[in-house]
Amino acid sequence: MRKIFHFDSPTEPYIADAAVLCCFDARISQAVRKFLREQGIERPDMIIVAGGAKTLASPRNDFEQDFILEQVRMSIHLHQTKRVLVMSHSDCATYGGLAHFNGDRAAEAEHHRQELHRAAELLVAKFPDISVEPYFVKFDGVWKVLPDMAARIEAAMRSRKSANV
Numbered sequence: 725m726r727k728i729f730h731f732d733s734p735t736e737p738y739i740a741d742a743a744v745l746c747c748f749d750a751r752i753s754q755a756v757r758k759f760l761r762e763q764g765i766e767r768p769d770m771i772i773v774a775g776g777a778k779t780l781a782s783p784r785n786d787f788e789q790d791f792i793l794e795q796v797r798m799s800i801h802l803h804q805t806k807r808v809l810v811m812s813h814s815d816c817a818t819y820g821g822l823a824h825f826n827g828d829r830a831a832e833a834e835h836h837r838q839e840l841h842r843a844a845e846l847l848v849a850k851f852p853d854i855s856v857e858p859y860f861v862k863f864d865g866v867w868k869v870l871p872d873m874a875a876r877i878e879a880a881m882r883s884r885k886s887a888n889v
């Protein structure tokens with residue numbers, strides 16, 4: 725081997741501040757990087773793949789979903805990750821872009837909200853001790869996906885039912 729570039733990287737082992745699943749689309753990478761820093765996430769285990777959250781919510785095949793779950797598992801196992809950020813973004817080519825929604829940004833956002841919920845639910849089911857945070861990255865910034873209203877009502881009804889027992 726011949727050295728062609730010099731850069732001093734930190735050598736000490738680390739605990740990951742979070743695992744971050746997001747799309748490889750270069751247009752959003754800077755927003756994601758800045759958002760992570762703003763969140764105090766200095767050492768993320770980045771899982772960067774086409775579609776980001778789509779690989780869990782609507783995988784093209786079982787291999788894709790298993791591979792991503794294994795990456796999260798490795799981050800937890802190797803770097804004691806306690807937090808997983810799962811992201812998708814506007815105009816993502818793996819969804820056919822904004823054109824797939826006929827340019828309707830609200831329809832696109834709603835579709836992604838459901839996708840992100842599905843991805844988050846899968847992660848929570850697989851890794852119950854981990855905090856899972858779904859985010860939608862738009863061209864004006866990062867949007868937090870709020871808990872599903874239907875799921876909240878259902879949870880409230882469940883707790884009311886158990887209180888009655």
Ligand SMILES: [Zn+2]
Nearest residue numbers: 747749816817
């Ligand atoms: Zn994308």
